[in-house]
Amino acid sequence: VAGAGGGCNDVQWCFSQVKGAIDDDVAEADIISTVEFNHSGELLATGDKGGPCQPAPVPRGVQRVQAPSRATNPSSDYLKSLEIEEKINKIRWLPQKNAAQFLLSTNDKTIKLWKISERDKRPEGYNLKEEDGRYRDPNTVTTLRVPVFRPMDLMVEASPRRVFANAHTYHINSISVNSDCETYLSADDLRINLWNLEITDRSFNIVDIKPTNMEELTEVITAAEFHPNQCNTFVYSSSKGTIRLCDMRASALCDQHSKMFEEPEDPNNRSFFSEIISSISDVKFSHSGRYMMTRDYLSVKIWDLNMETRPVETYQVHEYLRSKLCSLYENDCIFDKFECCWNGNDSVVMTGSYNNFFRMFDRGYRQDVTLEASRENSKPRSVLKPRKVCTGGKRKKDEISVDSLDFNKKILHTAWHPLDNIIAVATTNNLYIFQDKLN
Amino acid sequence: MFPKGTKRKFSDSADDPAPEPATPLQRQSLLDMSLIKLQLCHMLVEPNLCRSVLIANTVRQIQEEMTQDGSWQLMTQALAAAQCPADRLVASELLCRQTDPAAAAGGPKPYALVGEAYQEEEEEEEDSEECASEGEEGEQVFGTFEIKHPPPGPDPALEELFSDVDASYYDLDTVLTGMQAAPKMGPYDLLESLSSHGRISSFHIIYYSMNTTEARTNP
Numbered sequence: 001v002a003g004a005g006g007g008c009n010d011v012q013w014c015f016s017q018v019k020g021a022i023d024d025d026v027a028e029a030d031i032i033s034t035v036e037f038n039h040s041g042e043l044l045a046t047g048d049k050g051g052p053c054q055p056a057p058v059p060r061g062v063q064r065v066q067a068p069s070r071a072t073n074p075s076s077d078y079l080k081s082l083e084i085e086e087k088i089n090k091i092r093w094l095p096q097k098n099a100a101q102f103l104l105s106t107n108d109k110t111i112k113l114w115k116i117s118e119r120d121k122r123p124e125g126y127n128l129k130e131e132d133g134r135y136r137d138p139n140t141v142t143t144l145r146v147p148v149f150r151p152m153d154l155m156v157e158a159s160p161r162r163v164f165a166n167a168h169t170y171h172i173n174s175i176s177v178n179s180d181c182e183t184y185l186s187a188d189d190l191r192i193n194l195w196n197l198e199i200t201d202r203s204f205n206i207v208d209i210k211p212t213n214m215e216e217l218t219e220v221i222t223a224a225e226f227h228p229n230q231c232n233t234f235v236y237s238s239s240k241g242t243i244r245l246c247d248m249r250a251s252a253l254c255d256q257h258s259k260m261f262e263e264p265e266d267p268n269n270r271s272f273f274s275e276i277i278s279s280i281s282d283v284k285f286s287h288s289g290r291y292m293m294t295r296d297y298l299s300v301k302i303w304d305l306n307m308e309t310r311p312v313e314t315y316q317v318h319e320y321l322r323s324k325l326c327s328l329y330e331n332d333c334i335f336d337k338f339e340c341c342w343n344g345n346d347s348v349v350m351t352g353s354y355n356n357f358f359r360m361f362d363r364g365y366r367q368d369v370t371l372e373a374s375r376e377n378s379k380p381r382s383v384l385k386p387r388k389v390c391t392g393g394k395r396k397k398d399e400i401s402v403d404s405l406d407f408n409k410k411i412l413h414t415a416w417h418p419l420d421n422i423i424a425v426a427t428t429n430n431l432y433i434f435q436d437k438l439n
Numbered sequence: 440m441f442p443k444g445t446k447r448k449f450s451d452s453a454d455d456p457a458p459e460p461a462t463p464l465q466r467q468s469l470l471d472m473s474l475i476k477l478q479l480c481h482m483l484v485e486p487n488l489c490r491s492v493l494i495a496n497t498v499r500q501i502q503e504e505m506t507q508d509g510s511w512q513l514m515t516q517a518l519a520a521a522q523c524p525a526d527r528l529v530a531s532e533l534l535c536r537q538t539d540p541a542a543a544a545g546g547p548k549p550y551a552l553v554g555e556a557y558q559e560e561e562e563e564e565e566d567s568e569e570c571a572s573e574g575e576e577g578e579q580v581f582g583t584f585e586i587k588h589p590p591p592g593p594d595p596a597l598e599e600l601f602s603d604v605d606a607s608y609y610d611l612d613t614v615l616t617g618m619q620a621a622p623k624m625g626p627y628d629l630l631e632s633l634s635s636h637g638r639i640s641s642f643h644i645i646y647y648s649m650n651t652t653e654a655r656t657n658p
Contacts, residue, residue: 108485170488189488218496220489239489272461272469272500276493326465330472335490 007365008348011421012437013384015377020430022375032426034413038093038101041417043116043156044424045103046431047088092175092184094197102161104184108171111186113162113197121149167193167203174224180231187224190217192236194248206254207236207246222280222337228289235285237294241278245305261303263310273325273334281337286346287418293349295340298322300351300361315361315368318353320391320402333407343416352411355400356427357387373411373425373432383437463510466501473498 021030034047087107094102101116127145129135170188177184185206186193192207207224211217220239227233232248244257265274277297285292291312294301298319301311317338321328328334333354340351352358353370361368370387377384390399413426421436461469473494480491505511 171485217492220492222489239493272466272497275496275500279489279493326469329469332476332490335487335493 007367008360008362009365009367009369009386013371013421013423013434014381014437015379015384016381016422016433016435018375018378018430018432020427030429032413032429032431033089034091035415035424035426035431036091036093036103037415037417037424038103039095039418041419041422043093043101044415044433045091045093046424046426047091047105048429049087089172090175092177094177095181097181104175104177106172106175106186109165109168111164111172111175111195112160113164114158115161116156116158118154118156120151120154122152123147124150162197162200164195164200164203167195173222174236176224176226176234178226178231179229183231185224185226185234187221187236189220192221192224192234192254204252206248206252208253208255223283225283225285225292228285228287230289235283235292237280237283239279240275241280241296243280243283243292243294243303259305259308261308261311263301269322271325273329276329276334277325282339284340284342286342287344288346291346293340293342295338295351297334297336297338300340300349302349302363313363315349315359317351317359318389320389324402328407331407333410336410337412338410339413341414341416344418344420348416350414350416350423352414352425354407354410355405356409356411357389358411358414358425371434373427373430373434375430378432381437384434466505470498470501470505473501 020032031049032046033049034045036045037043038045088105089108090106092104094104099117103114103116105112105114125145125147127136127141127143164186168186168188168191170190172186172188174187175184176187182197184195184197186195186203187207190208190210191205193203194206195203207221209219209221218240222237222239224234224236227235233245234248235243235245237243241262243261245259245261246254246256247258248254250256250258280294280296282295283292290305292303292305294303294311295317298321299317300315302313302315304312325334338352340349342349347364348360348362350358350360356373357370358373359368359370370389371384372387385398388396388399389405390396390401395401409427411425411427415424417423421438423434425432425434476494477491477498480486480494502511505514
């Protein structure tokens with residue numbers, strides 16, 4: 001079970017594989033925009049910013065994840081992937097109900113439901129057709145032959161099943177499937193809509209924060225998510241660092257929140273950038289549903305749903321950037337939207353940083369570690385060495401100073417396998433998969 | 440570090456040094472940078488409402504602080520005194536617009552620029568009444584907005600900001616506002632004026648909106 005048996009520093013993370021272009025020349029189309037394991041952990045979906053008809057050196061789409069027990073030679077067990085020709089901002093898997101898998105994907109304005117199926121056999125032995133599919137001249141056919149299924153390389157296929165369009169004026173930032181498996185929400189900068197998965201021509205608006213006069217706009221919605229087991233509850237975060245929890249039973253339009261989570265400002269740390277760095281870029285419920293995690297520019301916070309006044313835990317991701325906020329405002333890095341994720345048993349949380357670093361925080365053992373996703377560290381089964389940023393004074397060997405950090409190398413998207421210690425980490429245009437050495 | 444802000448960050452670390460107060464120059468520089476960013480929001484391939492709102496809020500914070508210590512009023516007076524002929528490019532709407540007489544006492548609001556930046560996002564929900572009301576304040580809308588400050592060193596971040604600005608952007612604005620005789624001001628002119636040495640540099644903000652220019656040219 002992920003996280004059990006020791007703190008995150010006891011886990012030895014090994015490189016498993018990497019997908020994507022080797023060179024640093026990144027086309028807009030190649031930028032990975034989302035990474036998501038399905039509920040069983042067997043499939044991993046990635047999206048990128050490329051539109052249709054774009055060549056895709058990064059295998060976007062869905063691929064089968066290798067279970068740890070089958071990991072003999074990572075480099076030869078290529079994960080079969082398929083390409084979904086879409087610009088994708090977010091992907092969310094539906095809980096599996098039958099043999100087929102379904103996922104929701106969204107671009108800026110439209111959500112689509114996809115059916116994902118795997119094929120590992122194909123019919124062979126037609127004698128009515130040529131190899132290329134053309135029908136043979138019936139006069140040449142002299143025998144009756146029934147095609148048989150023969151094994152083939154595993155292939156993953158996706159077909160669009162529903163298109164949910166024309167409900168968003170602003171850019172969609174979140175989608176979230178309800179635990180009832182019948183509805184889902186989609187959120188843009190100012191509104192949240194509720195959909196039925198079967199009904200594409202109608203959605204219900206459940207949150208609307210658009211002011212009558214747009215000039216009075218000072219706050220936008222940044223993320224939203226349904227509670228993992230209470231189908232009436234969802235949360236949404238804002239650019240002012242607040243999280244509102246809403247109960248759909250209370251009223252049709254959930255402009256009135258049931259709870260509002262907000263940490264008081266620290267007067268000692270106020271600056272012109274305080275609001276920007278408090279803007280929440282991601283919110284994720286724990287698997288248990290008891291906690292939620294938020295990511296703002298410098299930290300990760302864990303909130304107990306029963307306490308609105310302050311988070312129960314705060315983890316500093318890269319506090320050394322606090323003195324660099326002006327430069328980061330100049331180069332726009334301060335607006336980067338980092339995501340965060342929980343491990344399977346909610347004991348460890350993970351988020352990305354700059355210089356292709358990513359961070360893990362063990363909640364129980366109070367440990368944290370910084371690791372790096374890079375081609376240099378990518379030999380099969382090589383163990384990742386913890387990294388350290390030198391914040392001042394004498395720089396030790398193997399430490400990297402703050403001024404040497406590469407702010408173009410940012411890890412915004414990470415995902416943790418729901419059951420095992422397998423993680424997917426997306427750099428700008430490469431997808432890394434790491435797993436616990438014990439596997 | 441800049442001392443004044445509105446929002447949260449509870450630091451549990453006693454090691455953080457107390458932030459130093461922002462000098463007026465730093466604050467002015469931040470204001471300039473923010474205004475440029477707001478302008479360039481229009482030109483982003485993917486306009487980002489969240490980013491625009493955050494930058495606009497930052498501008499508001501600076502303006503509030505400058506109003507409190509009197510420097511905002513000094514700046515607006517300097518602008519009025521340095522009023523240039525109408526053939527210079529615009530954007531005083533940022534400062535001069537006063538939609539609410541009660542708010543006039545507290546100083547002008549930079550909402551207009553922000554408001555119109557958001558208008559672009561809405562295709563179907565164009566508020567035509569709003570455009571009409573802007574046309575009424577036509578006298579105040581045009582003017583020159585200059586921030587004069589001692590020349591800073593060459594700013595690589597600004598250079599990068601302007602490195603791919605399309606010069607035709609300024610031409611279109613000129614044409615739409617009916618100022619045919621306006622001198623062409625390419626991106627590098629602006630850059631030059633910002634990073635000049637040894638003389639007062641001035642900074643022109645060009646305000647351009649898809650929706651309001653129609654209102655202006657068709658009073």
